[in-house]
Amino acid sequence: MTNWGKNLATMRAHAPLVQNITNYVAMNVMANAMLASGASPAMVHAEEEAAEFASFTQALTINIGTLSPAWVRAMTAAAQVANTVGTPWVLDPVAAGATAFRRETSAQLLTCKPTVIRGNASEIIALTGEAAKGKGADAADTVSAAENAARILAQQTGAVVAVTGPIDFVTNGTEAFRIANGHALMPQVTALGCALTGVVGAFVVGQDPLEATVAALAYYGLAGEHAAKVAQGPGSFAMGFIDALHAITPEDVNNGAKVVAT
Numbered sequence: 113m114t115n116w117g118k119n120l121a122t123m124r125a126h127a128p129l130v131q132n133i134t135n136y137v138a139m140n141v142m143a144n145a146m147l148a149s150g151a152s153p154a155m156v157h158a159e160e161e162a163a164e165f166a167s168f169t170q171a172l173t174i175n176i177g178t179l180s181p182a183w184v185r186a187m188t189a190a191a192q193v194a195n196t197v198g199t200p201w202v203l204d205p206v207a208a209g210a211t212a213f214r215r216e217t218s219a220q221l222l223t224c225k226p227t228v229i230r231g232n233a234s235e236i237i238a239l240t241g242e243a244a245k246g247k248g249a250d251a252a253d254t255v256s257a258a259e260n261a262a263r264i265l266a267q268q269t270g271a272v273v274a275v276t277g278p279i280d281f282v283t284n285g286t287e288a289f290r291i292a293n294g295h296a297l298m299p300q301v302t303a304l305g306c307a308l309t310g311v312v313g314a315f316v317v318g319q320d321p322l323e324a325t326v327a328a329l330a331y332y333g334l335a336g337e338h339a340a341k342v343a344q345g346p347g348s349f350a351m352g353f354i355d356a357l358h359a360i361t362p363e364d365v366n367n368g369a370k371v372v373a374t
């Protein structure tokens with residue numbers, strides 16, 4: 113499992129349709145990141161159509177960043193369809209520990225068996241019911257403090273769990289990887305975590321979820337490294353990051369991936 117560039121090539125060959133039920137902050141950022149990577153995003157959240165769309169999309173992502181009761185009904189219905197028809201889906205538990213509404217919604221969505229759960233350290237800790245230090249959508253716990261929670265969550269749910277931060281940690285409950293790609297400007301731009309969840313959704317289509325998630329994180333972090341070389345701050349970084357997602361080749365990923373099996 114060292115040819116991480118192959119996973120990028122496979123994702124681009126599929127150019128998968130990915131349905132995203134995401135938050136208002138992330139919609140545009142996420143769609144642009146996914147297009148630049150080589151996927152086809154569709155932001156479809158209405159209660160009247162989310163489940164129908166989930167019956168034919170190639171992957172689904174669900175992000176609880178800006179919740180309302182109607183959205184929760186749409187999320188649950190879409191996740192149930194994905195689970196029933198065997199479509200891979202990715203959960204992004206934004207600020208999962210912050211309120212009872214978020215805790216309850218996350219717990220409900222976990223029963224619909226996500227293929228991958230991608231969150232920051234505080235969010236992954238919160239999903240296990242432990243006290244997390246999250247500051248709204250931002251992490252206040254270290255990735256290493258969330259490793260045990262990630263393993264437990266993976267074992268309990270059957271999902272691949274990805275904890276992102278300065279060094280990402282990905283596990284299926286038995287195997288685990290650390291990915292050291294990325295740049296400190298990434299958390300300075302809103303919705304780059306949400307956008308990553310969409311990219312992970314695109315990678316898992318027709319690919320092994322653990323391998324595809326690791327490859328997606330390495331590719332995405334590498335794009336951050338490339339963008340930082342020419343950025344003058346978070347604004348120009350955001351623009352350069354989309355360009356880098358588009359420009360990076362499978363060969364670049366093979367040369368630049370900083371992935372270690374633990």
Ligand SMILES: Nc1ncnc2c1ncn2[C@@H]1O[C@H](COP(=O)(O)OP(=O)(O)O)[C@@H](O)[C@H]1O
Nearest residue numbers: 232276277278294295296298299304305306333
């Ligand atoms: N301090 C950091 N240094 C390098 N990369 C980072 C850092 N913080 C986050 N990242 C990267 O930013 C992306 C989004 O992760 P993160 O900020 O944890 O998500 P979220 O925005 O959901 O909290 C990931 O690719 C992660 O590896």
Ligand SMILES: Cc1ncsc1CCOP(=O)(O)O
Nearest residue numbers: 135137177249303304305306
């Ligand atoms: C700021 C904010 N508030 C609700 S959702 C959201 C976006 C969070 O994006 P990310 O988790 O990628 O930083």
Ligand SMILES: [Mg+2]
Nearest residue numbers: 206232305306
């Ligand atoms: Mg997030």
